[in-house]
Structure formats: C-alpha cells, structure tokens
Amino acid sequence: MRAAHSASVLRPAGVVAAANRDILLNALAVMIVVAVPTIIAAIIVAWWFRAGNAKATRNEGFVYSGRVELVVWSIPLLVILFLGGIIWIGSHRLDPSRPVQASPGIRPLTVEVVSLDWRWLFIYPEQGIATVNRLVVPVGRPLRFRLTSASVMNAFFVPRLGSMIYAMNGMATELNLLAAKPGRYAGMSAHYSGEGFSDMRFITHAVPQRAFDLWAEQVARSATPSLGAGNYAILRRQSRDRGEYVFRSAQPGLFDAIVAQRLAPAGGPPAVRSATDAEEK
Template sequence: MQLKNLLLAGVGAFALSGCQYHVLSPQGWVGDQERNLLIISTLLMLIVIIPVLVMSVYFPLKYRADRADTSDYDPHFEHSTKLELVIWGVPILIIIALGWFTYVYTHRLDPYRPLDHLEAGKPVEVQAVSLDWKWLFIYPEFGVASVNELAIPAGRPVNFSLTSSTVMNTLSIPALGGMVYSMAGMETKLHLISDSTGTFAGRSAHYSGPGFAQMTFDTLSMNDSDFNAWIEKVRAEGTPLTRDTYLTLEKPSIATPVRYYGTVEKDLFQRVVELCVEDGKVCMGEMMMQDEMGGGGIAGIPNAAAYDYDRPRAIDGFGNPIDLPSNLPELDTQAFLFSPDQICSVAELKETTTNVN
C-alpha cells in the first residue's frame, strides 16, 4: 500500500512538472508586490492553521478516554487568563496585521495607478479590445495594431486602456501582475511593467463562451531596439485597420492566428468604447445626453436601429451568429407605451411613425 502511494505521488509530481508558477515567480514589479502580499497573508494565516492542525492530533491522543494517567483531570476548571489572552489576542493581532497590509497593498497595487514612481522611462500606451474570441491591441503612439500578440519594451511601464466589443472579459498576464475587466461601453485601466525580456502567456481569465479556451496570446517582452523593430515589422507587413475591417474582425472566431495592422483609423478605439463603429449608430455619449434631455419618445421609434447594438451580435451556444428580427412585432391587441397617460392602439402607433417619416 505504501509503495502504491509513493508511485501515485511520483506520477502526480511528474504530471505537474511542466506547470509554470508565474504567480510565485513574477517578471515585473506589480507581480513582485502581489507575490509578496500572497506570501505575507499565507504566513499570517498559518500562525492559526498550524497550531490548530497540531492540536487536532495532540489533544485527542493526550486526553483519550482509555489513557492510564488521569491525574491532570480538573472537573472544576473555569477560567485561564493566559489561555484567554492567547485565544483572543493572537487572532486580533493577525486581523490587525492583515488589515494593515491590505490597506498598504490595495493603494500600492491600484490598477488605475500609473507606475511613474518607478522612474522607469516613458510609458507605452496600449489600447486593448476583447473580441469573440481574440484580443486586439492598438498602439496609438505608433499607429499600428496586432491581434493575439502583445509586444512591450522591457523595463518601461505599459499603460493599458481596455474595453470589450460584447461580453465582459479579463486581461490576464500572470507573469507581470494583476488583471482587470474589459466591459462593453466602458474603458478600464491597467498598469504593468516587465523587468526582463522573454515570452509570457496571456489570456482572458473570465469565461466568455465556446471560444474562451483559445482566447490566448503571447506577450513579447523585448529590449527597446527589438521593440522598435517589431513596430516597423508590423507597419511593413500589416494591413489598414479601418472601421470596416474592424467590423469584420469583430465577428466571432475561435483560435484566430496572429494578425498585424500597419495603420489604424483615427479615434477607432474611442468609437469601440462608445459602441458606434458602424455608420449611423448613435454613440454612448450622445445617447446619454439624449436620455438626460428626456429621450426620443414615440417619435424616436423609427430610429431604434441607430441605438441597437446587441441584436446584430447575438450568438448561439456554439458561437454562431443568430439572425434576430429587427422590426417591431405585429400586435393585434392594445399596445401600451411609455407611461400610463400615453396609451394608444397599434394603428395609432403606426400612424404616428408614418407621419414622422
């Protein structure tokens, strides 16, 4: 039996020998700080866990019912100041320590906080868009973009601006540090830095559908000269990234190969954030302004397509697009609209929309 257990342990160790523990062996300042916090928290908690594990074995053996010596049995025991100090004091001190370290590292590792205090040179701006199921990285300073490949200069901060074309995702590069969500109609921030050159795995850490497992990319950390050479390579080999090519790229695809774009249309990322890459679509900022002014009301119904974003992007459980009806359904019964004092029939609604047209 013992030999069997040893063999099973050996097989398990061999199976895990190829794992890469980036969290415990980070390659950037942010990752270093997160590892330190993880180790500190673990050690603090072990102050309680280890004694509990020891006592869970020691006390049943020492005070078992069939023991020969029961001279230490005291049925009138009620209180021990020393014991109470240990029981209450140690957890309180641990909580205070955990609270202090949490406070310090929460501010130190705020994903929105730039890494200017490192004095590591000029940051590189990267605009990241999570698509179904691939990553688009735009370099606004250089006017280039790439799909499923991220290149960064080692030793310089990288300022990420993130958004999503559809569902929520998470940009995760474990070797470099923390992650942050990308969400449609919003722009989030993340700041990372790589201390060494190399290739680090990146992926989405939030399940987003059937292509989630293949939503991965390589992070190429290079010295400055190699990074500049990569930029020139993308410019030379890449095709233009316009609003039309973006809309084609946005369509769901799984295991998309690396792709380069030598030019990027101006303000494309902002249009992605505002959900108005397509011609005729109302941008989020304008939509919110209209809502603040009271909305379009009945007169705005014929323009509903300009505000519709999710319907053309509907997919089934296998990632295939679904054609959903875009017109208002035909109703034979009374239709009620917007508020109790605005009730009209379908015929009246059609007459209203016809007059507007």
C-alpha cells in the same frame, strides 16, 4: 503549456507580479504561524488527555476562564489585523490605475486592448499599428493599458506580469504594468465569455526597447491591411481563430469610438439552451 510560456504567478517577470507574489507569500506566512502551532497543540492535547493517561487531571467543574477567552479571541483578531493590513497596503500600492515607477525620463507605452469574441485586439496609438492575439512590449518601460470589450464582459490577465482586470462593453478600464526582463509570457482571458473562451489566449513578447522600435517600424512598413471601421466590423464577428495578425496602420480614435459605441458592439455569444430546457418548452 510549455515552460517558456508558463503562467505561474510564483515566477514573476514584472514589478507588479512580484508585489502580488509577496502579498500571497506574506499572507501564507501569517496563516502558517497560526495554523501550525494550533495543529501541534491539538495533537498534544488529544494525546495528553487520552483515556489511558492517569497523570492527566480534569476539572469537571470548569465553566469559564477570562485568560482562556483572551487567548482564544486575541489570536484570530491578530491574524485579521495582520492580513487586513497586508491587503490594505497592497491594494493601494497596486491600484491598477496607478502608474508604475520607472527610470526618470521614460514615458509609459500606451496599448489599447479590445476583447473580442474570442480573440484580443491590441492597438498601439503612438506607433499607429495594431495586432490580433500578439502583444509585444518593451522591457523596463511602464505599460499603460486601456481596455474595453466589443462584446460581453471579459478579463485580461498576463499572470507573470501582474494583476488581472476586467474589460467591459461601453467603458474603459486602465491597468499599469512593467515587464522587468525579456521573455515570452502567456496571456489569457480569465472570465468565461462563451464557447470560445478557452481559445482566448495570446503570447506577450517582452523585448528590449530597440527591438520593439524595430518591430513596430517593420509592421508599419509591411504590406498588411489597415485597421479601420471596415476591418474592425470583420474582427468583431465571432471566431475561434487563434492566429496572429498585424495591421500596418490603425485608424486614430478607433478605441474611443468602440468605447463610445459609435461603432456598433458585437452581438455576444448566442444563448444556448440545454436539451432539458428545450423539452420543457
């Protein structure tokens, strides 16, 4: 994947991704503080108590020392407390359903995401449009994603914007993110969902608000099809087509109909038996 579409979690482009990176680096720092001195101490002890060192004294009758036990058990206990505190605070601060704070007066943009076999459908209810395998979002505006699956369980992940979250058939999950700077960021499926799983990739285009409004207006005025129950039935068929498509309008309530299964779910990936299984049958 080209650098422009880098999926590195160490190069955050959003506030949630930056907080995730901080948790990772803080946890790493805590472990290094313990691991490095331990490795150095192990090397020094092995060198000092080598067979050829006549200065090293050994207490062959040593059985127990309360001080040694205190040191040996207090270090891992402190590590657990530090790591537990970092994770506990981070997990509450980065709760996927918790809205991202932004400048006063800026309303979140809602994007409804449907995981298909094997592509992504993005519905913009406020703008009344929809796209396939193309996610366009405004920079600096909170993003509220509502996610579901038309088939098997999947996972939505844009590493440089923030946390991963599962999309499941018959229910809706929520994820709040914010793109801090313009760019094109790789998005992917992070959960195996059949033979086309590796093709479930898309590019997230983070653009200024004005550019986003212009793009949405152009899509709405385009000669592209409308997305309703009929076209959705076509989309839910299994396909490894990675092409990007837009729909000039989207049927209101389509996402909720998918979640409530008023629109029949897809059949899911076919069961594939190995040659060995077939022979056993």
